[in-house]
Amino acid sequence: MSDARSPANHGPEPLDQPLKHGLARLANGISPASVAMAYADWLAHLAVSPARHAELAGSAWRKALTWSHYATHNWRGECARCIEPLPQDKRFTPHEWQELPFAAALSQAFLLHDRWWNEAATGVRGVSRHHEELVAFTLRQFVDMWSPSNFVATNPQVLKETVATGGANLANGWRNWSRDALAVLAGGPPRGVEVFRPGAAVAVTPGKVVFRNHLIELLQYEPATGEVQAEPVLIVPSWIMKYYILDLTPADSLVRYLVARGHTVFMVSWRNPGSEDRGLGMEDYLQLGPLAALQAVRELCPGARIHAAGYCLGGTLLAIAAAVLGRREDAALQTVTLLAAQVDFHEPGELGLFIDESQVAFLEDLMAERGYLDGRQMAGAFQLINSKDLVWSKLVHEYLMGAQTPVTALGAWNADATRLPARMHSEYLRRLYLRNELAEDRYPAAGHWVQLSDMAAPLFVVGTERDHVSPWRSVYKIHGLAHVPVSFLLTSGGHNVGIVNAPSGPRAHPQASYRFETHERGQAPADPDAWLARAPSFAGSWWPCWHEWLVRHSTGKVAARTVTGIVENGHPTPAPGTYVYQD
Known part of the structure; x- marks a missing residue:
């Protein structure tokens, strides 16, 4: 069941390396060929669609007339806005954009322009779905560059601040930009992250390293109660970033929350691989990761079954491990929790825009020199996906308004990037994203084809x-693949903030809410939007709901377990361990 197209068997040609590596640096890891093919597909089909030309011309004419009417009457306050921004677009929300007629007219012109380009990019008959989405995405990035909010002369907030401060905001903005540019050129960390060093300000829940192999350290946390649930909790985070997003400051640590409520908690801390680990594959991550951690927890808690939880890619790998154990009829798992983790990659969202055969081959060429993908290159793709919040809002706030955004614990964690071994990353992209092997029962692991229907433990997703x-909606597809009860929870927020969602304290989100419903096998609606329409809504964090679910699926309490760590240099190694400090 070897992959004939893995880097080991079908790697980049050495003669091609200098050119392709140079292109990769210039394009920030995005394949120019992939983008060019998408535009060629779109332009070729658009060129032979005169009816579409007429539609777009008519749309442009109508939008121009609408804007002209608005601009003419807006000076006297007699005309309502002709277009509303999308709900997530906050660029023109401040009152200054409505108070000054020229600013209001500019923002409306930009939004109409943006809408027209989206119409032009979509709905062209014959263009593949992937190419259409890629064209629409890249055009949106280009149009966003020219938003009037990005320029001093056309942003009324910036003009007002410039007048009020005598230009001090622009001087401060220049200083902020210079500082960030120097940090990027030097390859150093962003400003302020040094405050949030693991073991000092973050990842401070007391514990010890109780197991270590080449890929993981296993942390066990000290109990905070005299009695604990009989079944321990093992958390498998993603190895794309450091584990401590789930143990940030004491105010927003999921680990501390569970320990305080009587759970024995174990955490996997992944090693940050280097060039010597280029040959590590997904099978190595499975065997040395969740399967090794589960075995270690069983030895440390004899006779106890385990509540296993996985976050993001760690959840995907945990699902594979659960299916492998289910096939063996191994009763190690009491329950399985998947946090923002996909097992069906047919519709992976905007991240899938960067994943096709051309892009994967381009990344393989990029990884060939050093044997890994630098986490900062992945961060670039994530910034593009959420560019309004991560790029353009920063430009306005820090470089035009001259303000400084305080560094948060989550922001510091986000800058603590890790590396991905070349073979593992190639297999992950090809087998999961390109071929969707896991959802189609064609993923090879532990000598067999993985079938998610083999999972035997109840699921909390x-x-x-x-x-x-x-x-x-992609995460929801677990309902059609697992043959066990699924408790599905949809929480407010995004991939990180939605998970790091403390129920109380200074970091609690006052507007947090979630929907939750449990379905036996085959009883959940096939359409996720049908589930959304009927699932009951609850205010607050989802953490208490999960804690209560874990307790319902536990068998009672036992005396708190003593934590005996690995002894090195005469002393146990305390949490957060050593792997978390690897640069």
């Missing part, structure tokens, strides 16, 4: 409403 990485 969390999706987040604004997830760009694991869209909740």
